[in-house]
Amino acid sequence: MSIKLDLTQVGHPDLSGYQALVTRIHQKIQSKTGIGSDFLGWNTWPFDYDKDEFEKVKSLAKTIRENAEVLVVCGIGGSYLGSRAAIEMIQGLYPNRKLELVYLGNTLSSTYIVQAIDRIKDKSVYVNVISKSGTTTETAMAFRLLKQFLEQKYGKDEAKKRIIATTDKHKGTLKSFADKEGYATLSIPDDIGGRYSVLTSVGLLPIAAAGIDIDEMMEGAKKAATDCQDDDLEVNTAYQYAVMRRLLEKEGKSIELLVSYESQLTMFAEWWKQLFGESEGKEDKGLFPASVNFSTDLHSMGQFVQEGKKVLFETLLMINKPLLDMTFPEDKDNLDGMNYLAGKKLSDVNNAAMKGTLIAHHDEAKIPNMILTVEDFSARSFGYMAQWFFIACGMSVYLLNVNPFNQPGVEVYKKNMFKLLGKQ
Ligand code: PA5
Numbered sequence: 001m002s003i004k005l006d007l008t009q010v011g012h013p014d015l016s017g018y019q020a021l022v023t024r025i026h027q028k029i030q031s032k033t034g035i036g037s038d039f040l041g042w043n044t045w046p047f048d049y050d051k052d053e054f055e056k057v058k059s060l061a062k063t064i065r066e067n068a069e070v071l072v073v074c075g076i077g078g079s080y081l082g083s084r085a086a087i088e089m090i091q092g093l094y095p096n097r098k099l100e101l102v103y104l105g106n107t108l109s110s111t112y113i114v115q116a117i118d119r120i121k122d123k124s125v126y127v128n129v130i131s132k133s134g135t136t137t138e139t140a141m142a143f144r145l146l147k148q149f150l151e152q153k154y155g156k157d158e159a160k161k162r163i164i165a166t167t168d169k170h171k172g173t174l175k176s177f178a179d180k181e182g183y184a185t186l187s188i189p190d191d192i193g194g195r196y197s198v199l200t201s202v203g204l205l206p207i208a209a210a211g212i213d214i215d216e217m218m219e220g221a222k223k224a225a226t227d228c229q230d231d232d233l234e235v236n237t238a239y240q241y242a243v244m245r246r247l248l249e250k251e252g253k254s255i256e257l258l259v260s261y262e263s264q265l266t267m268f269a270e271w272w273k274q275l276f277g278e279s280e281g282k283e284d285k286g287l288f289p290a291s292v293n294f295s296t297d298l299h300s301m302g303q304f305v306q307e308g309k310k311v312l313f314e315t316l317l318m319i320n321k322p323l324l325d326m327t328f329p330e331d332k333d334n335l336d337g338m339n340y341l342a343g344k345k346l347s348d349v350n351n352a353a354m355k356g357t358l359i360a361h362h363d364e365a366k367i368p369n370m371i372l373t374v375e376d377f378s379a380r381s382f383g384y385m386a387q388w389f390f391i392a393c394g395m396s397v398y399l400l401n402v403n404p405f406n407q408p409g410v411e412v413y414k415k416n417m418f419k420l421l422g423k424q
Contacts, residue, residue, distance in 0.1 A: 001220060001223060001375055001380055001381060001384055002223075002227060002237075002375075002384070003224075003237060003238075003372050003373070003374055003384065003385065003388050004237070004371075004372070004373040004374075005237040005240055005241055005370065005371070005372055006370070006371035006372075006373070007240065007244065007370060008371075009358070009362045009368065009369035009370070009371060010244060010248070010313070010368040010369065010370055011368070013244065013247055015233045015240060015243050015244070015247075016233065018233065018243045018246075018399075019232075019233050021399065022231055022233055022239055022242075022243065022395065022399075023231045025395060025398045025399065026231035026239075026395070027231075028398070029043060029394060029395075029398070030043075034398060035398075035402075035403040036403035036404060036405035036406060038190075038191055038405075039191055039192065039193045039196070039405035040191060040394075040405075041189050041190070041191030041192040041196075042192050042196040042197075042199070042387075042390050043225075043390075043391075043394070044225075045189075045192065045199060045200070045221070046199070046218055046221035046222040046224070046225045046383075046387055047222060047225065049199070049200070049218065050189075053186065053187065053201060054204070054214070054218075056186065056201075057186060057201055057204045057205050057208055057214065058208055058214070060164055060184060060186070060205060060209075061205060061208035061209040064099070064126045064209040065098075065099060065209060065211065067124060067126065068099060068124050068125060068126040068162075068209075069098070069099065069100060069123040069124045069125070070099070070100045070101075070102055070120045070123045070124070070125045070126070071099055071100075071101055071102070071125075071126050071127075071128060071206065071209050072101075072102045072103075072104050072116075072120065072125060072126070072127045072128070072146060073101060073102070073103050073104070073105075073128050073130065073206045074103075074104045074105035074127060074128065074129040074130065074139055074142050074143050074146060075105050075106065075128075075129070075130035075131060075136075075139050075166075075202070076105055076106040076107075076136055076138045076139055077106075077136075077194050077195065077274060077278075078132075078193065078194020078195035078196070078197050078198075078202070078274065079130040079131055079132065079136075079139065079166075079194055079197070079202055080103060080105070080106050080130065081195075081198075081267065081270055081271040081274055082195075082197065082198025082199075082202065082203040082271050082386070083198065083202070083203040083204075083205075083206035083207050084101075084103060084206075084267045084270075084271075085198070085267040085268040085270065085271035085382075086198060086203060086207050086212065086217070086268075086379075086382045086386075087101065087206065087207060087210045087212065088264050088265075088266070088267045088268070089264050089265055089267070089268050089377055089382055090212050090377055090378065090379055090382055091210065091211075091212070091264075091323075092264045092323050092324070092377075093263055093264055095210075097210060097211060099209060099210065099211070100123070101206065101209075101210060102116055102119065102120055103116075104116050104117075104142040104146065105129070105130075105131075105136075105138050105139035105140075105141075105142035105143060106138060106139075107138060108137070108138055108141070113141075113142060113145065117145060117146070117149055120149075121149075121153075125149075125150065125153070125162065126162045126163075126164070127143075127146050127147075127150065127162060127163050127164070128164045128165075128166060128205055128206060128209075129143045129146070129163065129164070129165050129166070129167075129174065130165075130166040130167070130202055131166075131167055131172075131174050132167060132168055132172070132188045132193075132194055132197075132202075133168075133172055133173075133174075134167050134168065134172030134173035134174030134175060134177070135172070135173050135174075137414070137417075140173075140174075147159065147163070150162055150163065160181060160182050160183060163178075163181075163183045163184075164183060164184045164185070164186065164205065165177070165178035165183045165184070165185045165186070166185070166186040166187070166188060166201050166202055166205060167185065167186075167187065167188060168187065168188055168190075169187035169188070169189075169190065186201035186205060187201065188200055188201065188202055193405050195271075195274050195275050195278055195279065196275075196390055196405075198271070198386050199217070199218065199221055199383065199386055199387070204217075207379075212379050213379050214379070216378065216379040216380045216383070217379040217380065217382055217383035218383055219380055219383065220378075220379065220380035220381060220382065220383025220384035220385075220387070221383035221384065221386060221387040222383075222387075223380075223383075223384055224238075224383070224384040224385075224386075224387035224388040224391070225387050225391070227388075228387075228388065228391045237388075238388050238389075238391040238392040238395065239391075239392070239395050241315075241370065241372070241392045241396075242392045242393075242395035242396035242399060243395075243396075243399065244370055245287060245396050246396065246399050246400070248287075248313045248368055249287055251368075252310075252311075253287070253311060253312060253313045253368070254287060254288060254311050254312075255287065255288045255289075255290055255311050255312035255313075256276070256287045256288070256289050256290070256312070256313060256314075256315055257290050257291065257292060257305070257312050257313070257314045257315070258272055258273070258289065258290070258291040258292075258314075258315050258317060259291075259292055259294055259314050259315065259316045259317065260291075260292075260293055260294070260316075260317045260318075260319075261293075261294050261295065261318070261350050261353065261354050262293075262319060262322070262350075262377075263293060263296070264323070264377070265293065265317065265319075266291075266293050268317075268385075269291035269293070270291070272289065272291070272389060273289045273290070273291055275389060275390070275393050276289040276393055276396075277289045278407050278410070279393050279394075279397045279404040279405070280393075280396065280397040280400060280402055280404065281409070282402050282403070282406075282408070282409065283402055285400050285402055286397075286400065286402070290312070292305075294353065294354070294357060295350070295353045295357075298353070298357065302357075305361055305365065305367065306360060306361065306364075306365050307365070310366070310367075312367065313367060313368040313369070313370070314361060314367055314368070314369045314370070315369075315370045315372065316354075316358070316369055316370065316371045316372065317372050317374070318354070318371060318372065318373045318374070319373075319374050319375070319376060319377060319381075320373060320374070320375050320376065321375060321376040321377070322346075322347045322350075322377075323376075323377045325345050325346055325347045326345070326346055327343060327344070327345055327346075328341045328342055328343070328344050328345070328346060328349070329342060330342040330343070358371075
């Protein structure tokens with residue numbers, strides 16, 4: 001298992017000019033001496049993750065699976081996107097699973113919140129509230145509504161047993177709230193920020209509750225961390241990708257478009273956008289990370305990619321083996337004229353769309369394409385991909401001389417919103 005990186009469609013560039021800089025940054029990451037190095041915990045996490053906490057996650061997940069019809073995952077940004085990305089990638093969008101997952105705390109949309117709570121009212125519900133800071137407005141608002149809902153439905157004592165809080169180990173509003181109320185708690189390591197936290201309890205509890213093998217996932221992450229230990233640009237694919245992004249930016253590209261051909265990767269792309277966008281969009285620097293899901297978006301954004309302003313490059317994420325497949329049937333009347341596809345697998349048609357599009361975009365529209373290939377939709381592959389993108393993102397952002405681990409810009413809207421709402 002690995003991620004293969006094909007650079008033939010970006011013209012076989014010579015990356016060696018970056019080697020000395022990459023080596024220096026690599027050493028800073030390893031010795032934790034770069035900017036923001038208090039948040040480099042993800043770098044060694046697949047080797048040194050907290051095994052007791054991991055067992056606690058498994059045991060809580062088992063309780064949820066045995067007792068709940070619905071698990072509400074209440075969190076936003078890095079406290080939500082990773083688990084949803086993993087679950088949808090690994091199980092597909094209409095999984096054969098008893099437990100329904102409902103996401104709350106990720107929006108202020110009144111209609112969404114009211115409908116979601118209405119949807120779960122007659123079901124057996126558990127809630128996992130996830131917030132490192134414990135003060136995020138979207139999450140805290142939704143959690144108050146959920147707490148009151150559970151207490152009305154089950155009474156205070158039973159409600160308590162159905163709430164699991166994932167938050168800072170020692171401090172914060174949610175931590176003291178959970179301790180006071182007597183909720184089960186899971187902790188987020190001090191040195192791992194939200195968008196790097198999918199392989200901690202933040203992501204692992206919802207993922208395990210969905211029935212996914214989290215041991216396998218951590219094995220995949222460990223393999224990626226092992227494969228990318230060498231700073232040599234000849235062998236480290238995550239660093240090759242990191243450098244290639246910077247080279248394409250220098251050539252005038254300002255948008256990286258993550259392209260996939262599987263609907264179940266839509267949330268993975270959302271997770272990836274947060275990782276790169278929030279890590280590098282600072283100090284007037286950074287590529288704008290965008291995503292499309294083809295062939296769906298070939299019928300919308302495809303026009304821009306083919307003939308619009310030449311501002312973007314594509315990173316094509318290919319998964320070799322679909323989760324499910326079937327053969328397209330023959331029809332004796334052939335009124336729809338589709339018999340030319342009879343006998344082919346659905347995935348063959350999708351692959352033909354992918355190959356045809358690559359020719360159209362790369363050969364004809366001259367859009368550079370990096371191609372990432374992953375074997376399958378397994379938990380192991382997800383773990384590998386998450387860790388690989390962390391490594392790539394850290395290097396790529398450090399190459400810009402920017403702190404990959406803070407997000408000062410997101411405070412600006414909050415300040416204005418709080419003022420408008422009269423928060424002291
Ligand atoms: O990556 C990040 O740090 C952010 O996206 C946070 O995860 C997000 O804002 C949620 O924060 P919290 O977990 O403190 O509620």
